[in-house]
Amino acid sequence: MISRWRNSATFSKSALTGAVVAAALALPTFAFPAFAAGKTITAVMHSDLRVIDPGITTAYITRDHGYMVYDTLLAMDSDFKIQPQMASFKVSDDKLVYTFTLRDGLKWHDGPAVTAEDCVASLKRWGRSDGMGQKLMDFTKSIEAPDAKTIVLTLKEPYGLVLDSIAKPSSLVPFMMPKRLAETPAGKSIAEQIGSGPFKFVQAEFQPGVKAVYEKNKDYVPRSEPASWAAGGKVVKVDRVEWITMPDAQTAVNALQSGDIDFMENGPYDLLPVLSKDKDLKLEVLNTLGFQTLGRMNFLLPPFDNVKVRRAAFLAMNQKPVLDALVGNPEYYKVCGALFGCGTPNATEAGAETLIKGSGLAEAKKALAESGYDGTPVVIMAPTDVTTLKPQPIVAAQLLRDAGFKVEVQATDWQTVVTRRASQKPVKEGGWNMFFTNWVVADILNPVSNVSTSGRGKATGWFGWFDDPKMEELRDKYARASTPEEQKAAAAEVQARAYEQVAYLPLGEYRVPSVWRKSLTGVLPGAATPVFWNIDKKD
Numbered sequence: 001m002i003s004r005w006r007n008s009a010t011f012s013k014s015a016l017t018g019a020v021v022a023a024a025l026a027l028p029t030f031a032f033p034a035f036a037a038g039k040t041i042t043a044v045m046h047s048d049l050r051v052i053d054p055g056i057t058t059a060y061i062t063r064d065h066g067y068m069v070y071d072t073l074l075a076m077d078s079d080f081k082i083q084p085q086m087a088s089f090k091v092s093d094d095k096l097v098y099t100f101t102l103r104d105g106l107k108w109h110d111g112p113a114v115t116a117e118d119c120v121a122s123l124k125r126w127g128r129s130d131g132m133g134q135k136l137m138d139f140t141k142s143i144e145a146p147d148a149k150t151i152v153l154t155l156k157e158p159y160g161l162v163l164d165s166i167a168k169p170s171s172l173v174p175f176m177m178p179k180r181l182a183e184t185p186a187g188k189s190i191a192e193q194i195g196s197g198p199f200k201f202v203q204a205e206f207q208p209g210v211k212a213v214y215e216k217n218k219d220y221v222p223r224s225e226p227a228s229w230a231a232g233g234k235v236v237k238v239d240r241v242e243w244i245t246m247p248d249a250q251t252a253v254n255a256l257q258s259g260d261i262d263f264m265e266n267g268p269y270d271l272l273p274v275l276s277k278d279k280d281l282k283l284e285v286l287n288t289l290g291f292q293t294l295g296r297m298n299f300l301l302p303p304f305d306n307v308k309v310r311r312a313a314f315l316a317m318n319q320k321p322v323l324d325a326l327v328g329n330p331e332y333y334k335v336c337g338a339l340f341g342c343g344t345p346n347a348t349e350a351g352a353e354t355l356i357k358g359s360g361l362a363e364a365k366k367a368l369a370e371s372g373y374d375g376t377p378v379v380i381m382a383p384t385d386v387t388t389l390k391p392q393p394i395v396a397a398q399l400l401r402d403a404g405f406k407v408e409v410q411a412t413d414w415q416t417v418v419t420r421r422a423s424q425k426p427v428k429e430g431g432w433n434m435f436f437t438n439w440v441v442a443d444i445l446n447p448v449s450n451v452s453t454s455g456r457g458k459a460t461g462w463f464g465w466f467d468d469p470k471m472e473e474l475r476d477k478y479a480r481a482s483t484p485e486e487q488k489a490a491a492a493e494v495q496a497r498a499y500e501q502v503a504y505l506p507l508g509e510y511r512v513p514s515v516w517r518k519s520l521t522g523v524l525p526g527a528a529t530p531v532f533w534n535i536d537k538k539d
Contacts, residue, residue, distance in 0.1 A: 039238035039537055041520065043263035043530070044252045048209040048245040052201070053189040055125055058171035060440065060528075067230065067531055068214050068241070069109075070175035070195035073100055073119060073151075074167035075231035076527065080345055080445075082163040083231040085223070086114070086176060086196070087151065095158040095482065100151040105221035108178055109194050116145035121182035123151075123166070123174060128186060130172035132165040132449050135479060160481045161448055168449065169230050169527040170442040198222070198234040198533050199241065212243040214532070227534050229526040234533040237522065241532045256281065256515060262537065263523075265530055267515040269328060275515050282518055285511045286529040289341060289441035290334070293326060293388075294452065295396055295505035296464045298433050300424055303378065303405075308371035310502035313378075315367055316403035317396065318358035319508040325391035326510060333510040339495045340450060341441035342509060345484060346491035351499035355506065364403040377406045379427050381435045383414040392436035392507060421463045435463075441509065442527035446487070447478045447494040452504040466503050 047061040054066030075085040087100040106114035120143050127133035127140075139159040144152050153162065166174055181190040193201040199214035206212055222233035244261060246252040249268040255261045257278060267275055267283060275281055297304040297313070304310050323333040336342040337352020354360030378400060382393035397407045412420075417435055425431045444450035453475065457467030474497055478490035498504070514530060516523060522534040 040240040040242065041238050041263060041532060041535060041537055042242045042244055042261045043532075044246045044255070044261055044265065045243050045530075046265045048247075049212045049243060050208045051189070052193055052206075052212075054171075054173060054175055055129060056189055060171065063171045063173055063528060064530070065201075065212065066173055066175050066195075067197070067528065068199040069193055069197050069201050070173075070177060071106075071197045071234075072167070072174060072230065073123075073176065074163060075229065076164075076167045076169050077228040077231040078525070079228075082167045083225070083228075085167075085231060087119075089163065091162075096155045098153040098155075098162055100153070102149040102151075103223075106196050107219050108196050109200050109217060109219075110178075112178070113148075114176065114196050115148045115179075116151045117148075118179045118182065119151050119176050120145045121179040122176045123153075125177075125182045125184075126172060126174040130168075130174070131451050131454075132161065132168055133172070133174065135448050136162060136165045139479070157480075158482060159479060160483075160487065161446070161479055164446070165448075168442075170440055173528070196220070198236045210245050214241045214243075215239065222533075227524055229524075230528065230531070234531075236533050237536040238532070256517065259517065262520055263514070263516040263530070265514050267513045269332065272329070272513065280518055281515055282523075283513045283515050284523070284525075285332070285513045286523065286525045287440065287442075287511065287527065288525055289344070289527055290509045290511035291388075291438045291440055292336075292341065292444055292509050293322065293392060293436065293438045293507045295392065295434055295436050295507060296452065296462075297502070297504070298431065298464050299466050300458065301426060301431055301433060303373055303376045304433060306371060306373075307501055308367065309373050312364050312368035312371055312373070312403060313400060313405070314499070314502045314505060315354050315360035315364035316399045316405075317355055317360070317505050317507065318399060319355050319506075320358055321399070322392055322395045323508045323510060325395050326388065332513065333508060336509045337506065339453065339498055339506055340445055340447070340491055344441065344445055346446055346488055348488075348492050348495060350492065351496055352506070361402060368404045373405070375406050377408045377433075379431075379433045380407060380409050381417045381420060381432050382409045382411050383417050384411050385413045388438055389414060389436055393434075396434070396436070396505075396507075424458065424465065436507075440528070447475045447491055453494055453498050455503070464504070466501070468497070468501055468503070471497050471501070471503065 049061050051057045051062050054062050072085050073087045074082055077083050087102050089100045091098055127137040139155050141154045141156045184190050198217055198220045200217050202213040216236045216239050222235045225232040227233055252264050253271055256264050276283055319335045327333040335356045337349035337356045338347040340346040380393045380397055383389050397409050400407050421435050423430050447453050451462045454461050455466050455468030455471030458465045474494045481487040481490045519538045521536050524534050
């Protein structure tokens with residue numbers, strides 16, 4: 001089954017281990033559940049759920065769990081506009097003071113009312129771990145709760161991404177939780193799953209890696225506006241949602257066709273022709289923004305410590321053969337040179353001409369010959385166990401060879417890549433030169449959220465450790481921009497610098513269709529899908 005991976009941050013190994021161990025139960029052999037009559041939705045998600053603290057991992061399955069249990073102060077709608085969710089907001093004329101007022105009817109799952117102190121503690125916890133949150137905290141003078149319903153965030157200087165940060169739709173999402181949980185020491189997972197969101201987590205039925213169960217939160221008061229992405233009214237129309245793990249795609253497809261499950265998040269590309277002919281099923285791409293697939297170099301080691309060599313590699317890349325190998329069907333992929341996603345407010349394909357046209361090979365050969373490249377092999381880590389990461393290393397390796405590079409593809413599994421990519425040692429001591437991964441486009445919408453453009457270097461940068469003070473100046477310029485026009489112009493400067501220095505290799509976008517039985521109605525699209533509010537089920 002198609003898997004999705006999120007790689008924007010590294011968290012405490014002990015925290016992740018503790019989160020799994022604390023929740024772990026015996027893992028029985030899977031059997032189809034005995035369904036309750038009526039309103040139970042049974043879904044096969046893109047991954048099994050093990051870590052259930054949405055503040056310590058950027059894994060998308062944990063983010064999806066977070067949206068079931070928790071809620072957010074603000075949310076982004078399908079027009080990329082920031083909307084009130086748990087709170088309304090106003091901004092002072094000098095753009096230094098942001099005041100949030102909690103709406104009526106907000107209650108934690110264990111009974112008490114949501115307070116501003118809870119939300120202040122939640123924002124501070126999120127701000128320690130999330131990239132956008134960290135940047136926001138750099139600009140923040142104070143976050144206070146003058147009364148039970150009011151949160152006041154005061155800046156040191158104007159910062160254009162306050163609302164975008166608090167409304168960010170994907171990992172790490174700034175979910176609100178009770179103060180006692182938000183004040184859990186750094187490096188530890190929260191002890192309870194208590195939110196104020198539309199569903200309650202059924203801890204007693206949780207089997208990590210096997211089954212997760214959610215029940216309707218009958219005390220939840222939805223907003224009155226129509227649902228739009230994570231904004232608007234989260235109206236729950238069923239009594240129960242069960243996530244069932246089925247690692248084998250064919251097994252999941254059989255269960256969907258027979259009616260044993262209702263929803264499959266990721267429809268396998270090779271089985272879509274069969275599924276599309278089933279009159280009882282509906283196929284639809286819910287996350288229309290999709291994913292960006294990319295290559296990342298190691299800037300610490302030869303040969304990619306030389307920008308001229310990096311440029312030669314950039315010129316050698318061609319998105320279409322990568323996407324053909326990854327997806328195959330052009331209906332589900334897009335050749336796209338926009339670092340911040342095609343069709344988004346910051347989209348531009350300037351500088352990506354050779355990537356999208358595949359016209360750079362002759363120039364790549366010339367650039368490599370003039371770069372001083374000494375034949376150092378490019379060691380590419382190639383996971384063989386993840387279908388959405390398996391083709392990219394193979395295709396890219398051949399493109400590099402065609403340009404004159406020596407390439408060594410080292411087959412491994414994804415978890416080994418995850419571990420090894422953190423190594424800054426020479427290749428002979430376990431280091432590497434290149435790996436590939438995927439981002440949800442919602443995570444790369446701007447230069448602050450797209451950590452692949454970060455130039456923070458060896459100490460605090462993302463894997464590969466691109467070190468470029470000029471890039472950081474440009475990212476800060478974007479952060480200080482106060483209008484959409486200023487932001488778009490600043491984002492274009494970041495993209496130009498990223499392509500000039502080859503911060504990373506964007507290799508196109510792809511989408512994955514979800515499949516569900518037509519007995520379900522009201523399935524919503526979004527930037528972070530699937531969500532299970534608004535869905536009804538016919539008996």
